[in-house]
Amino acid sequence: MTHDSTKFNLSPSDELDEFDPLADGADDEDADAADGLAAAPGSAEGALAHASDNGRPAPADERPAEERTADLLASMAPRRKVLLSILAHCFEPRPVAQVNALVDELQQNNFSVYSAANLCALLEKAGALERVTADGQPADDVESEPRVVVVDGVEYLEAGDPVEVCWLATDAGRAAVEADKPLERLRDLLDHDAAYLPIYKRILALCAAEGGAKTPDINAAVDNDLLVQKPRFYAPHFVDKLEKCDALAWQKAWVVTEVGRAGLEMLADVVDKPANGTKTPATADEKE
Incomplete structure (x- = not known):
C-alpha cells in the first residue's frame, strides 16, 4: 500500500496564527505565583502553608490589611x-454569582488556573474583601430563621432560605484600587527604558490597528532591529512590560488600551527608523 503525500494539506493554519506564547507563559507565571504564595510567610497563603513542627497551623498573619x-x-x-x-x-x-460572572468574562481570553472563588478567597484572606449581606451587614452575623410547617397536624421546623452572600471591598481593598496608577507605571517604564522608545512606539502602533496585532507580526517588526541585538531582547519582552502597565490587553490578538493610546501620545515625537529592513507599522490613523 502506498501513501500519496499530495493529499496532505501543508498550508498555514489560522489556529497557528492565534497561538500566543505569552499566554502559555502567563499560565506558568500563575503556577509560579501559587508556589510563591505558599512559600512566602507574609503572603495571603502563608498562614496555611507554614505549620509548626507539631503540625499545627502557624499563627495568622497580623500585618495590616493594606500590607497583606x-x-x-x-x-x-x-x-x-x-x-x-x-x-x-x-x-x-x-x-457572589455576579462577581463570578465578572471574573469569567475577564479571564475569557486569558486562561488562569485560578477560579473566581480562588481569587476572592485570596482577597478575603488578605483583608481586601469581606462577606456581607445585600444591605452590607457582616454575613456571619446573620442567621437564616427556620420556618414552621404543619404536616398532618404536626408542626415541624424547616430550614429557612439561605442568606444571599455578597462580596464587599474593605477600606484596604478600596485603597489598593485607588493607589493603582497604570499610566504612571507606563511613564516610569518609558523613562527607564528610554533607549527602546522606538520599539515601544512600534509595538503600540501595531496593536492600535483595527483588530490588534498577532504575536508573529509583532515579532517580525521587532526581533531583527539593531536596538534589540545587544543585549539580546525579543518582542515578548517588551509586550510583557506593556501588558503589566495595562497598555496592552490580549483579546485573541494584542490590542491597545486607553493607557496604551496615552502612551502613543507620549511617544508622538519619537522617531522610529527600524534597522535591517524592518518595516515600520502603520498607525490606526494612517490606515484610515
Missing part, C-alpha cells in the same frame, strides 16, 4: 488586573 493586600498583588502579578477589577466592582455589595 499589596503583598498579594505583587505575588499574583499575572492576575493583578483581575484582582483589582474584582475590588473595583465590589465598592458596593455584589452577589
